[in-house]
Amino acid sequence: MPEPGPLNTPTPADLERLAARLGAGRVSTAAATLDRYSRDESTVLEAEPWAVVRPRTAGEVSAVLRWATAGRFAVVPRGAGTGVAGGALAVGGGVVLSVERMNRILEVDEDNLTLTCEPGAITAAVHEAARGRGLFYPPDPASLDACSIGGNVAVGAGGARAVKYGVTRDYLLGAEVVLADGERLALGGKNVKNATGYHLLELLVGSEGTLAVITRLTLRLVPLPARRVTVLAAFPSVGHAVRAVARVIRARIVPAVAEFMDEVTIEAARRYLGRDLPGPEAAAAYALLELDGERADALEADMVRVAEVAEAEGALDVLAGEDPGQQARLWETRRCLGEALRAWSGEIGKADVVVPRSRVPALVDAVKAIGRDHGLLAACFGHAGDGNVHVNLLRVGADRAAWPEIRAAALEAVMDATRALGGLPSGEHGVGVLKRPYLARFLPGRSLALMRGIKQAFDPLGILNPGKVL
Ligand SMILES: Cc1cc2nc3c(=O)[nH]c(=O)nc-3n(C[C@H](O)[C@H](O)[C@H](O)COP(=O)(O)OP(=O)(O)OC[C@H]3O[C@@H](n4cnc5c(N)ncnc54)[C@H](O)[C@@H]3O)c2cc1C
The missing domain is CATH 3.30.465.10 (Uridine Diphospho-n-acetylenolpyruvylglucosamine Reductase; domain 3)
Structure with missing residues (x-):
């Protein structure tokens, strides 16, 4: 079996050979194109590729990889470039292979x-x-x-x-x-x-x-479920909101969606949308639930039960949306959070950690304490139903010059807290480049060794997306 060894950088003649094999318009080294593919939504990383290849068929993808294997060139597969972990970036050099034209x-x-x-x-x-x-x-x-x-x-x-x-x-x-x-x-x-x-x-x-x-x-x-209702409940704390979701599930109602937002994310949405949000001023957390099903009467009964459970768990207000217009209004706060937090602070340290569902309140408390210790503003929102918490560390109140160190130290502390609560560093955004340093802290060495063995079996020369995940 060939050994992974040093990879090569293609010469202009190598790239011309590839272009000749694939036909017109597939390979680009134009400065504007290289610039466009040097970023994804991780926002903190940039890496300009050697070239961008946009094949139209699997046969063309195969030709690219035969060329890359022969020359030992790194290839970075890319979809739409919305990844937030740097996975689609040619960090360390590489040809970006974008499948965007294979979209039927x-x-x-x-x-x-x-x-x-x-x-x-x-x-x-x-x-x-x-x-x-x-x-x-x-x-x-x-x-x-x-x-x-x-x-x-x-x-x-x-x-x-x-x-x-x-x-x-x-x-x-x-x-x-x-x-x-x-x-x-x-x-x-x-x-x-x-x-x-x-x-x-x-x-x-x-x-x-x-x-x-x-x-x-x-x-x-x-x-496709025939019917859908949305419920937004305002609570005095994230703990109340998450406990209410757990109690809904214990009542044998499994919502399609069960999201939570803390008081900082609610405030970010309020500033961004420029108006009052649903629920009383005192609301320090929201739970947003969506129920779906076939029969209107059954869905109605579930909705009533959810409202009762929320009130029993201390809800300050419960709002329901049955038609698409009402539902869109209740979802608006949740949907704008990415932009709203970015508008509040251009510099954000992000984590997408996951813990057992019952431990979400403890994680949020730990993240808030980390924010206080590091002099920054910590916002948490995410999936109360599955324990996946989006942590956003905002540079509000923190020194600009020292921010890279502050952010890195605070993210380290978030990872430690996650581990202590039995969680993992990524629930859904992947490892890419950004979370690679944390892997060894969460996975036993033997798991990592097995993963390296799998990588070696699939890609003995190490040309596929080097430097990612492992
Ligand atoms: C505003 C916003 C909201 C988001 N919300 C969510 C969310 O709710 N849940 C969630 O899970 N993620 C979310 N994401 C993250 C991101 O959208 C997802 O990770 C998504 O799956 C990335 O898809 P992409 O096509 O953009 O992949 P890219 O960013 O292009 O690539 C991501 C990784 O997949 C690999 N890859 C892509 N295509 C292929 C292929 N054809 N073959 C082999 N490898 C390939 C790349 O090499 C890279 O490692 C969000 C991102 C943003 C910006």
């Missing part, structure tokens, strides 16, 4: 309840195609209007509906990939069951472009 929805199979598409399809287009047939693709990352479905699989994306429906991983039935040496391979398919050896397909989830390039996907669909 190929089939919705109503007999097998599957959808087959190319990896560059935008996630919202997958939702739309399923909905057009009365079917439902539940995973809903907040970036779904911009991110690609291949990127969702590669990162293991989650979303608000994870509590009832699960995450991207739970909907992957089959894929076609191109391996590092250019060979094309089909994994899984339309079979619902598969007990046939090691589940290589599952290894793609969270592989972040380090094992293979995904060129086609088959996803599981479910029937």
